[in-house]
Amino acid sequence: KAGVTQTPRYLIKTRGQQVTLSCSPISGHRSVSWYQQTPGQGLQFLFEYFSETQRNKGNFPGRFSGRQFSNSRSEMNVSTLELGDSALYLCASSLTTGELFFGEGSRLTVL
Amino acid sequence: AQSVTQLDSQVPVFEEAPVELRCNYSSSVSVYLFWYVQYPNQGLQLLLKYLSGSTLVKGINGFEAEFNKSQTSFHLRKPSVHISDTAEYFCAVSDNRDDKIIFGKGTRLHILP
Numbered sequence: 001k002a003g004v005t006q007t008p009r010y011l012i013k014t015r016g017q018q019v020t021l022s023c024s025p026i027s028g029h030r031s032v033s034w035y036q037q038t039p040g041q042g043l044q045f046l047f048e049y050f051s052e053t054q055r056n057k058g059n060f061p062g063r064f065s066g067r068q069f070s071n072s073r074s075e076m077n078v079s080t081l082e083l084g085d086s087a088l089y090l091c092a093s094s095l096t097t098g099e100l101f102f103g104e105g106s107r108l109t110v111l
Numbered sequence: 112a113q114s115v116t117q118l119d120s121q122v123p124v125f126e127e128a129p130v131e132l133r134c135n136y137s138s139s140v141s142v143y144l145f146w147y148v149q150y151p152n153q154g155l156q157l158l159l160k161y162l163s164g165s166t167l168v169k170g171i172n173g174f175e176a177e178f179n180k181s182q183t184s185f186h187l188r189k190p191s192v193h194i195s196d197t198a199e200y201f202c203a204v205s206d207n208r209d210d211k212i213i214f215g216k217g218t219r220l221h222i223l224p
Binding site (some may be wrong): 004035042045055090098100103104 | 205
C-alpha cells in the first residue's frame with residue numbers, strides 16, 4: 001500500500017514569491033492535515049481537510065491556504081513568501097482518530 | 112484549548128539503559144494522547160496511542176506509556192534503549208470534539224555508546 005506522497009521534496013524560493021505544495025494521501029484516507037515544522041517552534045498545525053471541506057484551522061495568517069480535491073489529494077499554498085516561512089511542511093492523512101500517517105515532507109527555503 | 116508540554120528538549124542515555132520521556136498536557140475535556148517518532152530526514156510515525164481503557168499502553172519497538180489523568184501526564188518509557196532508537200519523539204493530544212492534533216515541541220533522544 002503506497003504511503004503519503006508529498007511533492008516537491010525540496011524547493012527554494014525568494015521573498016515575495018508564492019509556492020504550492022502537493023500531498024497525495026493513502027488510498028481510502030479522506031482526512032488530510034498539514035503541519036509546519038521548524039527548529040524553534042516544533043510542529044505547528046496549519047489546517048485539516050475532510051471530504052473537500054476545511055474542518056480545522058491553526059493560527060496562521062491568510063497567506064497560508066489549502067484545498068482538497070474530490071480524490072482526497074490536497075494542496076497548500078503560501079503567497080508573498082517571507083524568510084520565516086522556511087520550514088519543513090508535513091502532510092498527514094488519516095482514517096481513524098489520531099493515527100496520522102505522515103509523508104516525508106516538503107522542505108522550503110526562502111531566500 | 113489543548114496544549115502539550117515536553118519538558119526535556121534533549122535526553123542523553125547510555126545504550127541498554129532505561130529511558131523516560133516526559134509529556135504533560137492541558138485540556139478542558141477528555142483527550143486522546145499519542146507519541147510519534149521522527150527518524151532523521153523522515154516524516155513522523157505513530158509509536159502508540161491512548162484513546163480509552165487501560166492506562167498503560169504498549170507500542171512498537173518496545174515502548175510503552177502510561178496515562179495519568181490526575182497528573183495530566185503521558186510519559187513514554189523503554190526499559191532498554193538501542194542505538195537505533197536515536198530520533199526525535201513527539202507527544203501529541205487531541206480532544207474528543209474534533210480531530211485536530213496538537214504536538215509538543217519534541218524531545219531528541221541521544222543514545223550514548
